[in-house]
Amino acid sequence: MIPFREGSLLWGGSSFVELLHRVRPENASLPSVVPSGGGERSSSVFSGSPxxxxxxxxxxxxALTIRSGVVMAADRQASEGYQVADRAIQKIFPVDRSxxxxxxxxxxxxxxxxxxxxxEIEHYEKLEGVALSLLGKANKLGQMVRDHLPLALQGLLVVPLYAGYDSRTxxxxxxKYDAAxxxxxxxxxxxxxxGGLFARNVLKMLYHPEMDETEGVSTALRALYEAADDDLATGGADFVRGIFPLVHVIDRDGVREVPVxxxxxxxxxxxxxxxxxVTP
Amino acid sequence: MTMPFYVSPEQFLQDKAEYAKKGISRGRSIAVLEVIEGILLVADNSSHALHKISEIYDRVAFAGVGKYSEFENLRKAGIRYADLKGFMYSREDVTGRSLANAYSELLGNAFSQEMKPMEVEILLADLGTEDRPNEIYRISFDGSIFDESLVSVVGGRSDQLKTFLKDRVRPGVTLKEGLSLVRSGFLEQNENGHPVMNIEAAILERSATGRCFRRFSPEEVGRLLSNDP
Structure with a gap:
């Protein structure tokens, strides 16, 4: 049954996060239910040292801006300490069309x-009949990162990077976000x-605001190459398994993945x- | 002690049904057609801001007639239900059938338990995939649910429009043909003519991936209805 009277679970505003909080109050990503210092509800995840x-x-x-929009890229490796946990995870997630x-x-x-x-973004768009502005979406993500702070303090730090094409500008x-x-x-x-620092140094050297898409993609990949070269936890291109960094281009036509x-x-x-x- | 007037349950329900039907027939019609490109939803709606057709989920669309506040609440509840289900399980686990059942239960309860029944009738379209046919559900004010195919019409003088469309719509009509058929139906219903601006149209597009719902702008509707190819 779908109850929608005032006070019922499925009543309320346009936020999915708040809806989820009402329906599933134990949801750990929401601040009021996560004990900040362990506490009674603590599980091994919460109480153990990181x-x-x-x-x-x-x-x-x-991510870097190019003339027509923005390029986003990420390596594919997940690490657990000094070991590779997964060689092909996805770290870039399209949020909506832009x-x-x-x-x-x-x-x-x-x-x-x-x-x-x-x-959350899709829910808002469907309920309100109009999409949030890019800045509105960015602010919403900031609130979600802040809600995650108690877990971040216990070692489960999450730092997103958000990029999009703003049709208004x-x-x-x-x-970018900080943990708070x-x-x-x-x-x-x-x-x-x-590996962010190494990548940033490469971007600092190569970046200029008038890049076209091709140059943007190759600059992003060069930055990832250097990051993988110097950082143990960043995966490089794997020509044996055919696993390559993920690159997305976002412009007025939408979000698209650059083919492997x-x-x-x-x-x-x-x-x-x-x-x-390097060879003489 | 005063005795309440006795009203037989039969009479009581009949009165409520009549009340609801009256409210629904006052409005204008909505038609849903299966076309080659997907499922087309067309509403006779003079407002560009207050929609009667809306997206619920990736492959599910909603259309409601009757009292705006009531079907708007139903629409929102449906989106919340679908998004919750899709988030907690998986996107492919959200089906038109489970939504239709939920709506049916809600409307049925409201009809039998509340003083005032809901003056709404809704259509739920679920775009099929290669291994699953399209599903179109019509859910009435008393919670009764009808599994329809090819054409479904609710609201206003729906019987007239339904007959008109049933006679003309054949399997395999294109989006363009379907839209102009519905428009002829609207013209048939309104003696004083029917401006193209009053057509709200959307499609669940078979060629799309992910979110298949697309709303046509008034210009697009005009272009689709114009005769040039």
């Missing part, structure tokens, strides 16, 4: 957050995760150029 619970971590994700979120941090809660965020926009839910807009590029064949070709070109440089 190191005692094996948690998968995702690593390098990045934006995508890339996650770094504890893989479980991060993927859950991306899924929840996507439903006609340009790509990038939003702070939302900061980045006009050029940003990268997150353990194109990604591998660009990576081979990068490899060839580098070979010429």
């Amino acid at each position: 190191a005692s619970v094996p948690v998968w971590h995702g690593t390098t994700v990045l 934006s995508a979120v890339a996650i770094a941090g504890a893989a479980g809660p991060a993927i859950e957050m991306a899924r929840l965020f996507r439903v 006609g340009a790509g926009r990038i939003f 839910g702070g939302r900061y807009e980045e006009e050029t590029f940003h990268s997150n995760g353990s 064949t194109d990604v591998s070709r660009v990576l081979e070109e990068i490899g060839d150029r580098l070979k010429r440089r």
Whole structure:
């Protein structure tokens, strides 16, 4: 049955997160039910020190603006300590027709957050009959990161990177977050995760605002290459298994994944150029 | 002690049904057709802001006639139900059938338990896949549920429009043909003519992936109805 009288579970506003909270009050991603210092409800996940619970971590994700929109890229590796937990996880999630979120941090809660965020945005659009603005969506994600703070304090840090095409300004926009839910807009590029610093350094050298799509994709892949080169937890291209970084382009036509064949070709070109440089 | 007037349950329910039917027939019609491109939903609606047709989930669309506030609440409850189910289980576990059953139960309860029945009639369209045919459900104010195919009409003088369309719609009509048939039906119903602007149309598109619902803008409707190919 669908009850929709005032006071019933399915009554209320346009937020799916709030709806989920009413229907499933034990949902751990919501702040009021997560004890901040362990507490009675604590499970091994909540009470143990971060190191005692094996948690998968995702690593390098990045986004950069190009002339027509924005490019997002991420490696595919999930790590558990010094071991590879998964070689082909997905870290970029399309949210709607004009934006995508890339996650770094504890893989479980991060993927859950991306899924929840996507439903939240779609739920709002369906109920209200109109989509949220890009800034509205970015702020909503900030609230979700802040709601996650108690878990972040216990070691399950999740830091998303959000990028989209803003039809009102006609340009790509990038939003980065801190663990406390702070939302900061980045006009050029940003990268997150353990290899984020290396990727950022490459982007800093190569970035210019007039890039076209091809150059944007190859710059993103070069940054990921360097991140994988210097960071243990970031996966590089795997030519044996055919696993390559995920690259998404977001512009006025929507969100689309760059085909694997194109990604591998660009990576081979990068490899060839580098070979010429290091071999005498 | 005063005795309440005795009204036989039969009389009571009949009165309620009549009340609801009156409310529903006052409105304008909505038609749902199976076309080659997917499932077409067309409403006779003069407002561009207050929709009668809406997306519920990836492959499920909703159309309601009658009292706006009532079918709007039903629509929202359906979206909440579907999104919750899709989030807790998986997106493919949200089906038109389970939604139709939930609506039927809700309307049935409201009809038998509340003083005022809901003055609504709703249509639920579930776009099929390669291994599953389309499903169209019509759910009436008393919770009775009808499994329809090819054409379904609710609201206003629905019988007239239904006869008109049943005579003309054949399996395998295109979107363009279907839309102009419904428009002829609207013209038939209104002696004073029927402006194209009063047509609200949307489709569950077979060629789409993920969210298949697409609303046509008034310009698109005009273009689809124009004669040039």
